[in-house]
Amino acid sequence: QLQLQESGPGLVKPSETLSLICTVSGGSLGFHYWAWIRQTPGRGMEWIGHIDHIGDAYYNPSLKSRVTISVDTSKNQFSLKLSSVTAADTAVYYCARDPGDFWSGYSFWYFDLWGRGTLVTVSS
């Protein structure tokens, strides 16, 4: 059974770069699309971006200047980097699967499998 698990520092200093990894187990990255989503009490849920296993990424325009999503197929992982963080980036970060079929060439843009989420706090 496919599972996703987020990992990374729970505390990041302002102006630094937030880095998270999502490890996919029980299946391959190669068939679907993958995403990062974050959730805060104040702003609710926010889509950060999507990636496929060959590294084509799509970002939320509101975050695009600060976000990089990449994939490492050898480790069955994909990662999130968010630069120049502020307190407003404090959130629970989720990785998720978009069940679209990469080999048919389209994403569904909704999410049928989620990691448990990881809280990242931005504070000095």
Add this chain to the structure above:
Amino acid sequence: EIVLTQSPGTLSLSPGERATLSCRASQSVSKSYLAWYQQKPGQAPRLLIYDASSRATGIPDRFSGSGSGTDFTLTISRLEPEDLAVYYCQQYGDSPLTFGGGTKVEIK
């Protein structure tokens, strides 16, 4: 960007009752590309409905979705105690993908 407004904010009902949750979009959602998720306390969201009315794998048939254009509804036909959760809608007809603010369902 499409803004999704969910109502009511909180719904308090007894087991066996029918719950009707609304999701209204600021502009028409292309091809009814709207999903619903359930998030129980301390858990990740779970996909319930996609394409406005298609149930995800393993979702009980007491959950149903309907609607098109700017107005969408999630109905829980007979509430069960385990349905205590926050329910979110998400549109994927336009970029960026956006989520509603959620409706909390409380069980009396």
